[in-house]
Amino acid sequence: MPARTGAEFLRGLKAPREVWVEGERVSDVTTHPAFSGAAHALAEVFDLQHQAADVCLMPDPETGEPINVSHMLPHSKADLKKRHKGLERISEYSMGLMGRTPDYMNVTYAGFAARADEWSTHSNEEGGENLVKYQKFLRRHDISLTHTIVHPTINRANGDVPKIGNTTALHKVENTSHGILVRGSRVLATLAPFADEIAVYPNPIPLQPGTESHAICFNIPMNTPGLKFLCRDSFSRQGNKFDFPLSSRFDEQDAFVIFDDVEVPRDRIFIDGNLTVYNSVMQRSWWPNIMQQTMIRAQTKLEFAWGLVTRMAETINSSAAHVQMMMGEIWCFAEFARAGIHSAEQGAFEYGNGAWFPDERPLAALRAMLPVWFPRVNEIIRLISAHNPFTAPSAAQFADPKLRPLIDDYLYGAGDVSAEQRARLFRLAWDFAGSALASRNEQYERFYLGSSGRSLQATQMFAPRDRAYRLVDRFLREEF
Numbered sequence: 125m126p127a128r129t130g131a132e133f134l135r136g137l138k139a140p141r142e143v144w145v146e147g148e149r150v151s152d153v154t155t156h157p158a159f160s161g162a163a164h165a166l167a168e169v170f171d172l173q174h175q176a177a178d179v180c181l182m183p184d185p186e187t188g189e190p191i192n193v194s195h196m197l198p199h200s201k202a203d204l205k206k207r208h209k210g211l212e213r214i215s216e217y218s219m220g221l222m223g224r225t226p227d228y229m230n231v232t233y234a235g236f237a238a239r240a241d242e243w244s245t246h247s248n249e250e251g252g253e254n255l256v257k258y259q260k261f262l263r264r265h266d267i268s269l270t271h272t273i274v275h276p277t278i279n280r281a282n283g284d285v286p287k288i289g290n291t292t293a294l295h296k297v298e299n300t301s302h303g304i305l306v307r308g309s310r311v312l313a314t315l316a317p318f319a320d321e322i323a324v325y326p327n328p329i330p331l332q333p334g335t336e337s338h339a340i341c342f343n344i345p346m347n348t349p350g351l352k353f354l355c356r357d358s359f360s361r362q363g364n365k366f367d368f369p370l371s372s373r374f375d376e377q378d379a380f381v382i383f384d385d386v387e388v389p390r391d392r393i394f395i396d397g398n399l400t401v402y403n404s405v406m407q408r409s410w411w412p413n414i415m416q417q418t419m420i421r422a423q424t425k426l427e428f429a430w431g432l433v434t435r436m437a438e439t440i441n442s443s444a445a446h447v448q449m450m451m452g453e454i455w456c457f458a459e460f461a462r463a464g465i466h467s468a469e470q471g472a473f474e475y476g477n478g479a480w481f482p483d484e485r486p487l488a489a490l491r492a493m494l495p496v497w498f499p500r501v502n503e504i505i506r507l508i509s510a511h512n513p514f515t516a517p518s519a520a521q522f523a524d525p526k527l528r529p530l531i532d533d534y535l536y537g538a539g540d541v542s543a544e545q546r547a548r549l550f551r552l553a554w555d556f557a558g559s560a561l562a563s564r565n566e567q568y569e570r571f572y573l574g575s576s577g578r579s580l581q582a583t584q585m586f587a588p589r590d591r592a593y594r595l596v597d598r599f600l601r602e603e604f
C-alpha cells in the first residue's frame with residue numbers, strides 16, 4: 125500500500141489497542157471526544173500529502189509507488205533540500221504545534237536505514253537486516269509510529285539509566301520460541317492513540333555494562349497483547365473551531381507505556397542485548413538527521429507566532445515602542461531558526477555509508493536555545509494581548525440575535541477590523557499561548573528531546589575548540 129489517504133489512516137486506528145484516558149479504556153479513538161479532533165486532523169495530514177504531492181511525495185526507490193518524502197534515505201544535499209520542502213509543508217498544517225506528526229518517525233527510521241552499517245556491526249547483522257526490512261515496510265505501508273526512548277524517572281539519585289537488576293524500566297525477560305518476552309515501562313509516547321505501531325529505540329545516554337537486558341530495540345503493532353498506554357488528561361476542547369481553533373484539533377496526546385509481558389517477534393528485533401551497538405547508534409548521525417525535521421517545525425511555529433503578534437498589534441493599533449521591541453524578539457527567533465537550518469543544510473556532508481545529513485552545529489545550538497525562546501514567545505503573546513483574549517465572545521454568543529448587534533458595536537477592532545475578526549484573532553492567541561494545550565506545548569518544547577540544561581551542556585562539550593583556542597592562545601604565548 126503506497127502513501128495512505130486520511131480515510132485509510134482512520135480505518136487503521138480502529139484496530140484494537142489498550143489506550144486509557146481519565147479512567148476509561150477507549151474502544152474507538154476516532155470517535156472518542158478526547159481524541160477524535162486530533163485523529164481527524166492527522167487524517168488531514170495524510171490527505172495533504174496527496175494534495176501537495178509535488179513536494180510531499182516521491183517514488184519508492186524499489187517499487188516506484190508514491191511514498192512520503194520523509195521516508196527518503198538522503199544521499200546528497202539536493203535530497204535534503206527536497207525533503208525540506210515536504211517537511212515544511214507538513215509542519216504548516218498544524219503551524220508546528222503537532223511535534224510528532226508521522227514524518228518525525230519517518231525521518232528517524234530513514235536515517236537509521238541509511239546508516240544500516242552502524243546497526244549491522246559487532247555481531248548485530250540480523251538486527252541490522254531486520255531494521256532495513258522494517259523501514260521498507262514502514263514507508264510502503266505509510267505506518268504512523270509513536271515512540272519511547274526514555275526510562276521512567278523513579279529515583280533521580282540512581283542516575284539516568286537503569287542499574288543492574290532494575291525491573292521497572294523496560295527489559296528483556298527471556299527468549300521465546302518466536303522472539304523475546306519484554307516487561308517494564310517507558311516514557312513518553314506522544315501520538316500513541318493515533319499510531320499503528322510503537323517504536324522502542326535507544327536513549328542517547330549510554331547503558332552501563334551488566335544492563336544488557338535493557339539494551340533492546342524493536343517495533344511492534346499497537347494491538348500487541350500486553351501493551352498498555354496511560355494517556356495524560358486530554359486537553360482537546362470539543363466544539364467548534366471558532367472557539368478553540370487549536371485545541372479542537374491539535375492535541376497529539378502523550379502516554380506512559382507499560383509492557384505487561386509483551387512478546388516481540390524475532391523479525392521485529394533490531395537490538396537484543398548488544399550493548400556496543402545500543403550505545404553507539406544514537407551518537408553520530410541520528411541527531412543531525414532528526415534535527416532537520418524538528419527545526420523546520422520550530423521555524424514554522426515561530427513564523428506563525430510572528431504573524432500572530434503582528435496581527436494583534438494591528439488589530440488594536442498598538443505601535444508603542446515596547447510592543448515593537450517584543451515583536452522584534454520573536455522575529456529574531458524565527459530568523460535565527462531559518463538561518464540555522466539554511467546553514468546546516470548548506471553544510472551537509474556524507475556521514476558514512478553514502479548517507480547525507482545536515483551540519484549538526486547550528487541545529488544543536490537551536491535545540492539548546494528553543495526551550496528558552498518558546499516560553500518567551502508565549503510570554504510576549506500574553507503581554508501584548510493583555511485582557512483581549514477574555515473579551516473575545518464565543519461562537520454561541522455571536523449566534524445570539526440579541527447579543528450580536530451589541531458585540532458588533534462594542535467589540536470591534538482598530539481600522540476596519542470587525543468584532544468577529546477581532547474575536548477570532550484573540551481566541552487564536554489564547555489557544556496558542558494560554559490554554560491548557562498551550563501549556564502542554566510549552567512543556568513539549570522544553571523537554572521533547574531532553575532539557576535545555578542538558579542540551580547546553582552537551583553542545584559546548586562536543587563543540588570544536590580549534591579556532592577558539594587559537595584566538596586565545598596567541599595571547600598566552602606572547603613574550604613578557
Ligand SMILES: Cc1cc2nc3c(=O)[nH]c(=O)nc-3n(C[C@H](O)[C@H](O)[C@H](O)COP(=O)(O)OP(=O)(O)OC[C@H]3O[C@@H](n4cnc5c(N)ncnc54)[C@H](O)[C@@H]3O)c2cc1C
Pocket residue numbers: 224271272273274277311312313314315378564567568571572573574575576577578581
Ligand atoms: C510533552 C512531552 C512529550 C514527549 N514526547 C516524547 C516521545 O514522544 N518519546 C519519548 O521517548 N520521550 C518523549 N518525551 C520525554 C522527553 O524525552 C523527556 O521528558 C526528556 O528527555 C526530559 O526528561 P528528564 O526527566 O530526563 O529531564 P531532565 O533532562 O533530567 O531535566 C529535568 C530538569 O533538570 C535539569 N537538568 C537535568 N540535567 C541537567 C544537566 N546536566 N545540566 C543542567 N540542567 C539539567 C533540566 O534543565 C530540567 O529542569 C516527551 C516529554 C514531554 C514533556
